[in-house]
Amino acid sequence: MTRPNLQWLLASRPGGEPTPANFRLVTSSVPALKDGEVLVRHHYLSLDPYMRGRMNDGKNYAAPQPLDAVMIGGTVGEVIESQHDAFRVGDTVVGAGGWQQYSIVNVSQPGLLRKVDASRVPLSAYLGAVGMPGVTAWYGLTQIIEPKAGETVTVSAASGAVGGVVGQLAKARGCRAVGIAGGRDKCDVVVREFGFDACIDYKAHKNPASLQAALAAACPNGIDGHFENVGGVVLDAVMQQANAFARIAMCGMIAGYNGEPIPMAEPRLILTQRMKVQGFIISEHLPLWPQALAELGERVARGTLKYRETVAQGIESAPEAFIGLLKGRNLGKQLVKLA
Numbered sequence: 001m002t003r004p005n006l007q008w009l010l011a012s013r014p015g016g017e018p019t020p021a022n023f024r025l026v027t028s029s030v031p032a033l034k035d036g037e038v039l040v041r042h043h044y045l046s047l048d049p050y051m052r053g054r055m056n057d058g059k060n061y062a063a064p065q066p067l068d069a070v071m072i073g074g075t076v077g078e079v080i081e082s083q084h085d086a087f088r089v090g091d092t093v094v095g096a097g098g099w100q101q102y103s104i105v106n107v108s109q110p111g112l113l114r115k116v117d118a119s120r121v122p123l124s125a126y127l128g129a130v131g132m133p134g135v136t137a138w139y140g141l142t143q144i145i146e147p148k149a150g151e152t153v154t155v156s157a158a159s160g161a162v163g164g165v166v167g168q169l170a171k172a173r174g175c176r177a178v179g180i181a182g183g184r185d186k187c188d189v190v191v192r193e194f195g196f197d198a199c200i201d202y203k204a205h206k207n208p209a210s211l212q213a214a215l216a217a218a219c220p221n222g223i224d225g226h227f228e229n230v231g232g233v234v235l236d237a238v239m240q241q242a243n244a245f246a247r248i249a250m251c252g253m254i255a256g257y258n259g260e261p262i263p264m265a266e267p268r269l270i271l272t273q274r275m276k277v278q279g280f281i282i283s284e285h286l287p288l289w290p291q292a293l294a295e296l297g298e299r300v301a302r303g304t305l306k307y308r309e310t311v312a313q314g315i316e317s318a319p320e321a322f323i324g325l326l327k328g329r330n331l332g333k334q335l336v337k338l339a
């Protein structure tokens, strides 16, 4: 019996904002398993901003997504067939199965598929707060910002998969946490659900001076640590309020992912405030993942780390949901539910 597998391929590279025409939906059939392989039925697909960079052909930290190949992406699901002793039918797993309903994984290669316990932590959270975005938040905060109790930590895209975790971990370390996010609804979630001390809706400020004044009011002792997800005017405003020896974790620059120029208004502040500004790519820090996942998993299981999800229904919805993510239509982790 052949099993049909709906898959999204990258059909063409976007010039600026991606459009549905950049993707092509095809149906293939799942082949028979070979020794060492397992078949995973995906329950959720993760949509992440980094995918936009991979759609380009230019210089980046990772190889481009090939044309006419299944779009890359993190997935969680269950093993439905196995030709390897270490995996059984029914195991819940996290991997990188891509934009498709099923994937075959050669698990004799270590690291491609990880079993996860979906009894204490919901399966979908392994793509968010207890997955790559959560580890990204943990790494940038604990290894670059290195917050001390009493300090002020700010984060942009604060309601998102990464940003929401950053502020909550900073609060848990005794800091004042201030978010910056797009819209009143997002800011309400950041303060009321995630427990940040304040959140600034950058869309309510029509000019940089107004945004800076709002940030200054929310950070009366200045900013000691900042987690940057966006770039542009938001980063400029933060830098104006930065204290001497502030640390900035450069995690993302989503305001420029479609090729928009995002110049830094006053780079001299790095010098005059003796700032540490450090970029990082989380896949290059694998030895620290277990430590990060242990803290994140424990906090989610106990209910002391909150998160939101925006869930698109069905594999067909993936391109539109991804385009929406790049426009800020998501609130929290953007997922596609497949099963």
Ligand SMILES: NC(=O)c1ccc[n+]([C@@H]2O[C@H](COP(=O)([O-])OP(=O)(O)OC[C@H]3O[C@@H](n4cnc5c(N)ncnc54)[C@H](OP(=O)(O)O)[C@@H]3O)[C@@H](O)[C@H]2O)c1
Binding pocket: 048, 049, 050, 132, 133, 136, 157, 158, 159, 160, 161, 162, 163, 180, 181, 182, 183, 186, 229, 230, 250, 251, 252, 253, 254, 255, 256, 280, 281, 282, 283, 325, 326, 327, 328, 329, 330, 331, 332, 333, 334
């Ligand atoms: N360095 C690494 O290893 C690493 C790993 C994971 C993620 N990241 C980066 O972390 C950042 C957050 O990722 P995430 O998965 O947590 O995404 P997310 O915050 O859940 O979603 C993206 C958010 O970015 C904001 N945004 C989109 N376009 C924007 C624009 N033009 N200007 C300002 N804000 C915009 C929107 O929030 P608002 O409505 O609040 O603006 C949107 O909801 C991204 O930059 C991503 O590339 C980096």
